[in-house]
Amino acid sequence: MHKHSSLTTHYSPVKWGIIGCGRIAHRFMQGLNALPGNMLVASYSRRPETVDAFVAQYGGEACSSAEELLASDINAVYIATLPDTHAGYSIKALNAGKHVLCEKPATLNLPQLEEVLTVAKASGLLFMEGMKPPFYPLYQKLKEYLVEDPIGPVGYVRAGSSVADISRDHPNFSLALAGGALMQIGIYEAFLAVDWLGKTEEVQAMGRFSGMEIDMFSIFQTKHKNGYAQLYGGFDLHGKGDALICGTIGHVTIHKNWWNPAKATISYLDGRVVEINEPFTAGGLNYEIQHFVDLMQAGKTESPIISHEMSRQMIAMIDKARKQVGLKYEGE
């Protein structure tokens, strides 16, 4: 009998290392554990007690340095430290021959990002910033739906997030750890504006520090190739957390919290209203991880969705807004 070969490609499991075992790393593990074909092999965090507790919960080896982690049998590194160390660890990991998924914001500023991207390009490895919203089922479904039933060319985006109940010892409030509303929250809005309106051409920003070292509340409006955006981020007002995307014959509301999207309403000029509900599972980072793994296995060096150019556009917008608000990080 003639034997048919299987059309399914079987990959060996992706072996992950994690640097920085804090809040988001736990959520990453919730996502990773929901995906077959992935395993956590090694973890490293600045304090041994953090990494020991992490490994006790999720398995794998506890490493006592980033170098030890990078020398272990892993293919991919998830960098989940604070932005002050993202560039340094990304460069180390790429130089050690590992693919890198780095939490947002990928670096402190555009010059740092260019350094990382130069190393990434020379390495031939995959580098992606962990900007999660576009990978959620709702966001993907919305984009597919709008192809079939369009709202016309999009010319305006309004979005924001202000979360007033974050404890004051959170790194968002630390200048040394690159906190601030623009950097920690505004970067999501920067993504949304660039995704729907294209390349940024102008940035106008205002912000207040309210006695803190970082901006507690900032607003920025931006001009893009295809229109305008009005965006905000903050820590001392109770914001609504939704997003509005306006086209010529309809508009979309992505309901709160738009950065973890599960529901959207589309209102058309002709009076029709369409609701899209797509709940997410496993904390929501699973979709971004799966995308990263698919790219790795296809031998790609960047994501077509969170491309290197998208990362450049996002951080360049925050750099310009921070300059106008008057927020500088160490070494700037």
Ligand SMILES: NC(=O)c1ccc[n+]([C@@H]2O[C@H](COP(=O)([O-])OP(=O)(O)OC[C@H]3O[C@@H](n4cnc5c(N)ncnc54)[C@H](OP(=O)(O)O)[C@@H]3O)[C@@H](O)[C@H]2O)c1
């Ligand atoms: N994608 C998302 O949905 C999302 C949500 C929240 C945050 N974030 C991003 O994720 C990043 C981390 O935020 P987080 O809320 O997880 O902060 P976090 O809870 O403070 O976690 C950061 C961890 O990094 C470790 N760390 C700090 N400096 C280090 C260093 N030099 N070397 C090794 N480990 C170090 C700390 O561990 P020790 O205990 O060992 O000191 C800490 O546990 C930020 O960039 C943030 O913007 C993303």
